[in-house]
Amino acid sequence: MMGGRVANKKVLITGAAGGLGTAMAHRLAREGAKVAVSDINLDGARALADAINADHPGSAFAFAQDVTSEEQWIAVIDAATRAMGGLSVLINNAGIGGPLAFVEQDTVENWQRQYEINLRSIMLGTKHAMPHLRDAAPASIINISSVAGLAAAPGMGAYNATKAGVWMYSKTIALEAAKMDWNVRCNSVHPVFIKTPILDPFIAMAGGDEGKAHERLARGIPLKRIGEPDDVAYCVVYLASDESKFITGTEFVIDGGMLAQ
Ligand SMILES: NC(=O)c1ccc[n+]([C@@H]2O[C@H](COP(=O)([O-])OP(=O)(O)OC[C@H]3O[C@@H](n4cnc5c(N)ncnc54)[C@H](O)[C@@H]3O)[C@@H](O)[C@H]2O)c1
Known part of the structure; x- marks a missing residue:
């Protein structure tokens, strides 16, 4: 494809074998991007x-990547x-939920x-991708947080706290890049429940x-x-494209109106 909204964009998506990452990869490729899809599940990627x-x-292009490993970030970004x-x-899409647990039953292992x-x-990926993003500017970092990063729920301490961290950290990076005139934007995306395997525990709870x-x-x-x-993938295409060239340091809520209440 010659044209497209993200023609000539070169995109790395982590956790791409899962529901949202897969939809993003398909949409971006359809709009003309090259996509490097990584996941801890190499067969899926x-x-x-x-x-x-x-x-x-x-x-x-598919790559095996565990996003917790700095070494693997360096190798995958290079490749x-x-x-x-x-x-x-x-x-930065790879992410997990955890077991629902009120604070006294929660564990350090779950938090870790x-x-x-x-x-x-996200810090590791941003740190090691930044020199390449600067070289290829205009560039965009898109961090997949959650509505759970903006609104809390009982039993979701580690998920709420880590996703809120993604939200604020995205603003720090946006401001650093703006200050340095790198033409690298950074925004966060906050979906509510979307039909992907991450919802399997809720299906189990419903028998x-x-x-x-x-x-x-x-x-x-x-x-x-x-x-x-695709509700999330379309937003990501916009943020990856230069259509969003004046948008940085902000959050995109994809929640069917939930946080408006
Ligand atoms: N689906 C939802 O309802 C929903 C809502 C809000 C936010 N999110 C966020 O969207 C992102 C994508 O979630 P999804 O719904 O597609 O979930 P998913 O479980 O379908 O996909 C997650 C993918 O991440 C991969 N992964 C897990 N640990 C990894 C690691 N250490 N290194 C690399 N890859 C790893 C998994 O193999 C999987 O392919 C996550 O950050 C999630 O928190 C999802």
């Missing part, structure tokens, strides 16, 4: 790259930059795991009944439904 390359030959001929968009995967990973689980999750949402991966 490879299957995604193969599917994209079937429609857009030579535009997707992805070489494969795509640059790096102009970093999408969520901190390393949801938050510390395996997916429809019932989705209906329960939709209860606090004014639009009366939960989201589709």
Whole structure:
């Protein structure tokens, strides 16, 4: 594809074998980007790259990456930059939820795991991607937080805290890059429940009944439904593109109106 809203953009997406990352990769490739898709699940990343390359030959590259490892960040950024001929968009998407636990039942291990995967990973990726993003500017960093980074819920301490950290850290990076005139923007995205495997525990809690689980999750949402991966992917395409060139240091809430209440 010659044209497209993100033609010539070179994008690295972490956790891309999962629901949201996969939707983002497909949308970005359809709009002309090259995509490096990484995941701790290499088979999943490879299957995604193969599917994209079937429609857009030579535009997707798969990498194994655990986002908690600084060494792997350095290696993947280097390999992805070489494969795509640059790096102009970093999408920090990999993330996990944890077991629901009130503070007295919560564990240090749960906090450590969520901190390393949801938050510390973003510092590592930003640190090592920044020189390449500067070289390829105009560039964009897109951090996938959650509505849970803006509004709390009982039993979700580690997720609330790490996702709130992603929200504020995105603003720090936006201001640093602006101060230095790097032409690298940074924003956070805050989805409510979206139909991906991350919701499997809620389906289990509804006795395996997916429809019932989705209906329960939709209860606090004014639009009366939960989201589709493409609801997030379209926002990401906008933030990756130069259409959003004056937008930095802010948050995009994708929640069917939930936080408006
Ligand atoms: N789906 C939702 O309802 C929802 C809502 C708000 C925010 N989010 C956020 O969106 C992002 C994507 O979530 P999703 O819904 O696609 O979930 P998902 O579980 O479908 O995908 C997450 C992906 O991250 C990968 N991953 C896990 N640990 C990793 C690690 N250490 N290194 C690299 N990859 C790792 C998994 O293999 C998986 O492919 C997450 O940050 C999540 O917190 C999701």
